[in-house]
Amino acid sequence: xxxxxxxxxxxxxxxxxxxxxxxxxxxxxxxxxxxxxxxxxxxxxxxxxxxxxxxxxxxxxxxxxxxxxxxxxxxxxxx
Numbered sequence: 001x002x003x004x005x006x007x008x009x010x011x012x013x014x015x016x017x018x019x020x021x022x023x024x025x026x027x028x029x030x031x032x033x034x035x036x037x038x039x040x041x042x043x044x045x046x047x048x049x050x051x052x053x054x055x056x057x058x059x060x061x062x063x064x065x066x067x068x069x070x071x072x073x074x075x076x077x078x079x
Contacts, residue, residue: 004012009020016023018034026034036042058064 004020012023013019016038032042
């Protein structure tokens with residue numbers, strides 16, 4: 001369960017009309033029914049596998065530099 005501040009809880013309760021605990025207690029069908037009741041239309045779910053996120057491409061390509069790699073490069077400069 002996520003931890004949110006008291007201010008965020010008050011904003012949720014004001015905007016949604018549900019407390020944070022009530023919102024966390026809803027199952028999927030209840031959430032969908034709540035959305036339909038509030039907006040008049042249901043949520044859209046993506047079923048197209050081409051549009052589903054696959055993570056960060058930079059991570060998959062190995063383009064992130066770790067602190068160990070940076071420290072190694074700095075140490076090489078001063079030797």
